[in-house]
Amino acid sequence: MRPVARTAKSQSLVSCGVCHLLVRKLPGSPEPPGRCPRCGAALHSRKPDSIARTWALVIAALFFYVPANVLPITKVTSLGVVQLDTILSGVIYFIHSGMWPIALVIFIASIFVPLLKLLILMLLLVSVQRGIRWRPKDRTRLYRITEAIGRWSMVDIFVVTILVALVHLGALANIEAQAGAAFFAAVVVITIFAAMSFDPRLIWDVKESDDEPQHTP
Amino acid sequence: MNPNTPPEPEAADLPEPVIRSGKRSVSIVWLVPLAALLIGGWLIYKAISEKGPEITISFKTAEGLEAGKTKIKCRDVEIGQVQEITLSRDLNQVIVKAQLIKEAAAFLSENSRFWVVRARVSAGSVTGLSTVFSGAYIDIDPGAPGKKVLHFEGLEEPPIVTTWEKGRHFDLLAERKGSLDVGSPVYYRQIEVGRVAAYSLAPDGTGITFKVFIKDPYPAFVRQNTRFWNASGIDLKLDARGIQVNTESFVSMLVGGVAFDVIEKFGPPAAAADPEAGSFRLFPDRQAAEEETYTVQNYYLLHFTSSVRGLSPGAPVEFRGVQVGHVVDFRLDFDVNRNTFDIPVLIAIQPERIHAIGGEDQPRQSVKRMEAFVEKGLRAQLRSGSIVTGQQYVALEFFPDEPPTKLGREGRYPSIPTLPTQFEEIGTKLNRLIAKLEDLPIDQIGSDLRDAVQGAKRITNAPELMDAVKSLTAAVNEIQGLTAELRTQTAPEITAALQQAQAALAASAASLQSDSPLQIRMKIALEELAASARALRVLADFLERQPGSLLRGKETNQ
Numbered sequence: 001m002r003p004v005a006r007t008a009k010s011q012s013l014v015s016c017g018v019c020h021l022l023v024r025k026l027p028g029s030p031e032p033p034g035r036c037p038r039c040g041a042a043l044h045s046r047k048p049d050s051i052a053r054t055w056a057l058v059i060a061a062l063f064f065y066v067p068a069n070v071l072p073i074t075k076v077t078s079l080g081v082v083q084l085d086t087i088l089s090g091v092i093y094f095i096h097s098g099m100w101p102i103a104l105v106i107f108i109a110s111i112f113v114p115l116l117k118l119l120i121l122m123l124l125l126v127s128v129q130r131g132i133r134w135r136p137k138d139r140t141r142l143y144r145i146t147e148a149i150g151r152w153s154m155v156d157i158f159v160v161t162i163l164v165a166l167v168h169l170g171a172l173a174n175i176e177a178q179a180g181a182a183f184f185a186a187v188v189v190i191t192i193f194a195a196m197s198f199d200p201r202l203i204w205d206v207k208e209s210d211d212e213p214q215h216t217p
Numbered sequence: 218m219n220p221n222t223p224p225e226p227e228a229a230d231l232p233e234p235v236i237r238s239g240k241r242s243v244s245i246v247w248l249v250p251l252a253a254l255l256i257g258g259w260l261i262y263k264a265i266s267e268k269g270p271e272i273t274i275s276f277k278t279a280e281g282l283e284a285g286k287t288k289i290k291c292r293d294v295e296i297g298q299v300q301e302i303t304l305s306r307d308l309n310q311v312i313v314k315a316q317l318i319k320e321a322a323a324f325l326s327e328n329s330r331f332w333v334v335r336a337r338v339s340a341g342s343v344t345g346l347s348t349v350f351s352g353a354y355i356d357i358d359p360g361a362p363g364k365k366v367l368h369f370e371g372l373e374e375p376p377i378v379t380t381w382e383k384g385r386h387f388d389l390l391a392e393r394k395g396s397l398d399v400g401s402p403v404y405y406r407q408i409e410v411g412r413v414a415a416y417s418l419a420p421d422g423t424g425i426t427f428k429v430f431i432k433d434p435y436p437a438f439v440r441q442n443t444r445f446w447n448a449s450g451i452d453l454k455l456d457a458r459g460i461q462v463n464t465e466s467f468v469s470m471l472v473g474g475v476a477f478d479v480i481e482k483f484g485p486p487a488a489a490a491d492p493e494a495g496s497f498r499l500f501p502d503r504q505a506a507e508e509e510t511y512t513v514q515n516y517y518l519l520h521f522t523s524s525v526r527g528l529s530p531g532a533p534v535e536f537r538g539v540q541v542g543h544v545v546d547f548r549l550d551f552d553v554n555r556n557t558f559d560i561p562v563l564i565a566i567q568p569e570r571i572h573a574i575g576g577e578d579q580p581r582q583s584v585k586r587m588e589a590f591v592e593k594g595l596r597a598q599l600r601s602g603s604i605v606t607g608q609q610y611v612a613l614e615f616f617p618d619e620p621p622t623k624l625g626r627e628g629r630y631p632s633i634p635t636l637p638t639q640f641e642e643i644g645t646k647l648n649r650l651i652a653k654l655e656d657l658p659i660d661q662i663g664s665d666l667r668d669a670v671q672g673a674k675r676i677t678n679a680p681e682l683m684d685a686v687k688s689l690t691a692a693v694n695e696i697q698g699l700t701a702e703l704r705t706q707t708a709p710e711i712t713a714a715l716q717q718a719q720a721a722l723a724a725s726a727a728s729l730q731s732d733s734p735l736q737i738r739m740k741i742a743l744e745e746l747a748a749s750a751r752a753l754r755v756l757a758d759f760l761e762r763q764p765g766s767l768l769r770g771k772e773t774n775q
């Protein structure tokens with residue numbers, strides 16, 4: 001008899017997400033199964049509405065992604081010359097100035113990563129919804145990357161805030177944050193929440209249903 | 218405990234969850250994309266609703282313009298931005314595509330004008346210095362409302378007159394452009410009140426029409442009898458009062474300018490000029506503006522044989538020192554048959570310069586009058602107006618002693634007889650004098666004189682003269698002797714005689730005095746004589762009445 005991967009869910013057990021108390025799920029009990037008898041936290045064997053919530057947040061992030069890239073993110077005034085810069089125009093500016101590393105950092109952190117995250121999340125969501133069994137391990141790895149990398153997108157916002165705080169030379173030079181920065185921050189934050197609300201165990205649930213022996217009552 | 222599901226042995230003693238009833242609706246998390254959708258939708262709506270017209274402007278050059286950066290401003294308020302700059306197909310122009318704000322659509326029309334504001338330095342003004350740092354921008358003059366168009370021809374130079382400047386345009390006709398240019402200032406009493414907006418060649422090519430713009434409230438000072446003149450450069454006047462420099466301003470010296478005013482001598486300011494009143498004449502300078510304009514010109518020919526050096530077209534023709542006309546032209550004629558040179562000078566006389574008193578003088582009749590004047594001895598003469606400059610002028614004067622002639626006529630023009638110049642006259646007189654002097658037999662006179670002198674010398678050195686002198690001295694000596702004799706002998710006798718005569722005279726004077734005995738006696742004798750005369754008269758009367766008494770004696774009463 002080969003060892004069967006057993007999950008708490010298949011054993012009608014629920015682990016409390018807060019105090020890790022293992023609770024037995026009563027048959028016929030509604031989903032979600034209720035509250036932890038020890039700490040009172042809501043019990044759920046999987047993140048509740050994980051897919052729906054993630055979709056919602058991903059869609060919201062996509063909505064915000066457009067103005068974040070179209071609207072100017074900074075307004076640089078130097079010697080009376082006003083220059084409004086979007087993220088992309090900033091990258092192009094640095095490329096023209098020959099500052100390749102900075103351009104690369106901004107590009108990766110501000111354009112590539114948020115987009116990549118959203119795409120990965122959508123891929124995962126679609127794969128879970130379709131019950132695709134393709135390489136669950138790799139997909140889990142992708143999810144981990146998403147989680148790990150997400151917060152780095154805030155670098156751009158930090159740069160802007162630091163510049164705004166530092167460069168206050170009146171008419172000589174002045175930097176102001178513009179609406180684009182707010183939308184970009186919203187994209188980053190919402191994407192982080194989206195990644196958080198996705199339950200990677202869903203990737204494996206499909207596999208489990210395959211592994212589960214069809215036991216007849 | 219559900220019997221259907223046998224509990225797992227490990228899980229059998231696990232605690233059960235607390236069940237709470239409660240229906241779950243749609244997850245609240247969907248509010249997030251909803252909010253995002255709303256915000257995004259609002260942004261899109263705003264972008265679309267605020268999207269103004271997209272226009273294209275063509276310029277000759279895109280100097281200073283940058284796609285995505287150059288602003289379009291109206292009175293320094295941003296109303297748009299240049300999106301892209303492309304070349305036209307024929308490469309003659311650049312096409313600037315610009316996105317304007319929504320509000321701009323209201324005032325865009327076919328009359329709108331666009332120009333690039335750059336730093337411009339021209340004589341008289343420096344503009345657009347702010348663009349040195351901020352970069353060039355495109356300025357707009359909305360213009361009058363009109364047809365809506367989306368393509369504009371950009372101006373290369375800022376327009377002189379913009380829509381929001383209130384004022385009026387006037388047309389000035391000039392013979393030549395001079396140093397005036399578009400943008401040249403217009404002055405009224407040295408205040409800049411407007412600018413030259415445009416100029417164009419008259420259709421028939423006979424002059425230049427300037428369009429000047431005069432800002433409010435100054436058009437009121439343009440009267441019907443206002444005169445405009447070109448105030449360019451320095452007006453130097455050299456007259457009896459010294460040097461006068463008239464200039465409107467330093468700027469007008471550099472870039473030219475127009476000035477206008479009501480010239481005092483043409484009467485008080487008339488009513489304000491009607492803008493449809495047609496055009497004003499632009500005089501070349503103030504002096505010309507102060508001169509009367511004359512409509513009637515009568516041309517006459519003068520013939521001079523002597524040099525007319527110093528005479529120039531425009532030189533005055535004066536009668537008794539008052540200008541009555543000017544010299545139009547002159548040339549040199551050579552008579553092939555007679556082998557002589559002649560200089561015909563064409564003069565124009567403006568009879569309107571002469572005020573007729575006691576009746577209306579028809580200027581057209583002045584030629585007839587001139588005939589009469591010539592018969593009375595009117596002649597033309599070249600005179601030097603200024604010894605310093607050597608300028609000559611034509612003087613008309615009456616010379617009653619001149620032989621009478623008639624007004625000639627050559628082709629189209631009557632000709633006034635001329636007299637040689639005063640210098641010429643002096644010259645001829647001098648010549649005559651010199652000729653007479655030359656005719657004098659100076660050698661003869663000299664030789665005669667010499668002979669005379671020699672003769673005199675001979676006479677003085679002659680021995681006869683010496684003898685004569687000697688005998689003369691002897692005679693003189695004798696006379697001296699005689700006089701001495703007279704002094705010593707004759708003189709005392711004469712004095713004695715004189716003394717006696719004096720005594721006699723004194724005696725006679727004494728006897729003639731009124732209280733002298735002689736006088737008294739004479740008086741008595743005269744009284745006696747008077748008494749005897751009365752007695753005689755009585756006797757005569759008596760004898761007259763009684764002549765017989767001589768015979769019969771005195772009768773007693775009968």
